[in-house]
Amino acid sequence: MLEELLAGWIPRQRWFAGKGRSIDAVRVESDLVLISGDPSLRHVIVEVRQGDTSDRYQLLIGARRELPQRLRHVLIGHAGVDYYDAAHDADLTGRLLTGMARGETIGRLRFRHVEGAVIDPDLRSLVLGAEQSNTSLIYGEDYICKLFRRLIPGVNPELEIVTALASRGAPHIATPYGWIETDLDGENTTLAFLQEYLATANDGWALALTSVRDFYASLPEIGADEAGGDFAAEAERLGTATARIHVELAAAFPTDVVEPPEVKHMVEGFRRRLARAIQEVPELADYTDIAEDAYDRLAATAREIPVQRVHGDYHLGQVMRTTTDWVILDFEGEPGQPLAERRALSSPLRDVAGMLRSFDYAARHLLAGHPEADRLESRATEWSARNRTAFMSGYVAGGGRLTPDDAILLRALELSKAVYEVVYEARHRPTWVSIPLAAFRDTKA
Template sequence: MLSELLAAWISRQRWFGGKGRPIDELSIDSDVELTPGLRHLIVAVWQEGSRDRYQVLLGERDSLPDRLSHALIGTVGDHYLYDAVHDSDRMSWLLEGMARDETRVSGALRMRHVPGVTIDTSQRSLVLGAEQSNTSLVYGDAYICKLFRRLIPGVNPELEVVTALAARHAPHIAQPYGWIEADLDGTGTTLAIMQEYLATANDGWDLALTSVRDLYASMPEISAAEAGGDFAAESLRLGVATARVHHELAQAFPTETVEIHEIKRMAETFRRRLGRAVAEVPELRQHVEAVEDAYHQVELLTNAVPVQRVHGDYHLGQVMRTPTDWVVLDFEGEPGQPLAERRALYSPLRDVAGMLRSFDYAARHLLAGRSGAADLEPRAEEWADRNREAFLEGYRSGGGVITRADAALLRAFELSKAVYEVVYEARNRPTWVSIPLAAFRPRPV
């Protein structure tokens, strides 16, 4: 009965990864009672011969208050079963369990805190509603706890990175406080991470869009440097912060060098992706020669390339501006990629390229599908170029290295990402294809 209720409910959740496909079978792999009226479930969902596992916090009440009616899963007998993440009374177990370093059912579920921290267990929880793949709970103005709904065996890269950087007292990260783990397929697996909640911080993407709006609303003769919401000073500070994060990552984790034959292999991979993209999006064809030339410049490199742990999914939505500086969030890497790939070593220029692409998106996001967009295109280009240059200046002044050879590699990373974006937009948001297509014009580094 419970499995049937869960199968009907889970398919409607925003974080469920198998939408649009029938569920062949749902089974409960783990069922741990945390407190009376609260159970921790790991459920296995089979679809078209493949299995995914999800984390569910199952609440049980004799009567369900109106504030929890939206979280109802179903009823069994006289009992209401519901998604307990929405129940602040039940979710106090997160703080209490981590504060005590509690273990349940012979080690099946382990709640841990970072050595030396103190957790205030009086804070009340509230679910953030914007996430697609996870669920985040904010506790007062002190903590944010991210529950990973779809579970992948292994230590989550974000937990690994932020705890290592916090141990070094690194700036530009949100302080970790605790985590929850269990064994999945015999491997210690991260179920949740709790960090400092940056209650007074502003999202980098929102700040950038405010700057772009100010520019578009100003008189045509006003330059991006003169507009009231000029963002370049913040872009420079963000570049400095990015370089410092890369330095701390290189100190906290092993580093290597990639020989030139591997770099050439990477360029060939980029070239194959370009070919597939052109076949799907013919508008790319006119840019093939320029992109091929950028990839060829990488093949001409003669020195090995240093690689290290990086952010892996770096853009303006992954950074927050506090009253004092920039903070970098979400060191998970690209969630859709295998865990080993997300933990692999890359050139830090991959992150730099991601942020440069984000500046282009911020500049042109408001023009997508808008009448009169062509008239504003020069202003978008001016804003993007100004902030890209400021970011790169900050990155260099913060200790980041971009040599002449690095510039060729950076351009290749950026164009490869733009090729991916063109295909993504063509499939999902056709009116946005013009945003990544703008990346293929010549640009200084």
């Protein structure tokens, strides 16, 4: 009966990856009781089959004879008792903290904590509402526990990277406390990760937007360096923090180089992405020469490219400004990509390119539909250029490498990212296509 209820409930969840396709079957693969009685708590792993594909999802299922009003919005269904999404039930979620604090093993579940970490199991939780692919629980003002909803066999890169960096005493990360794991298909697989919650920190994207709004609202003769909300000093500090994290990642994990023949192979991949994008968004064809020139220059460098572990999905929404410095979050890479790709070595300039694109987005996304967009375009360009320059200055000062050949690679990576963004915006936010297209107007390497 539970499987039937879940078949109707799962497709409506934000974290469900199979939207738009019918569900053929839902099968409970694992069902462990963590708390018995009324209410009860069960940890459930379900397999969802849709045609030729099959995905696993992690659920915390509560059961009560009578569901209180505060939990009616997460009701799964009724079958003798009310079943509901217990991630939203603060009366039950402390069990996760208790398990990690004690280092318990329950059936196939293993609760673990970082050596020396002290976890308070009595804190009550609140679900963070902004996420799409995961569910995060905020415990008091101390912890954030990320539950990975769609399960991919293997250790999650975020757990792997943050614990490795913490063991080195690396700066600019949130302190790790514990995790939950199990075995899937014979591989140790991360189910949840508990970290320090930065209760008083500010989101980098929000800070950047405040700066952009201040600049747009200032008098026409006021430059970006004179506006009250100038962000350049913070951009420079963020560049330094980014470089230091890259230095720590290179020390904590193996490194390698990509030989010139593989560089050419990478460039061919860029060209294929561009050709496919033009088929979908024909207006991108006007910028083909600019992109191809950047790719040609990279192919002609004929040098090795150092590669290492990187963040993999780096932008202003992944960084937080505390009272003392920047902290970098979400090292799991792009959630939609295969785990092997998220763990693969890459040039650290891939992260740099992602952040540079994020500065452009911060500068221009307020112009979409703005009645004075044409007048403000030059201001957007000025704000972005100032903060990109400041970020790169900080990156070099923090130990980041940027030779003339590196600048060529960075330009190619940034334009390849912009090609991806053009397609994404055309599919999901057509009024925003002008934002990534602006990346091709500046022909400087």
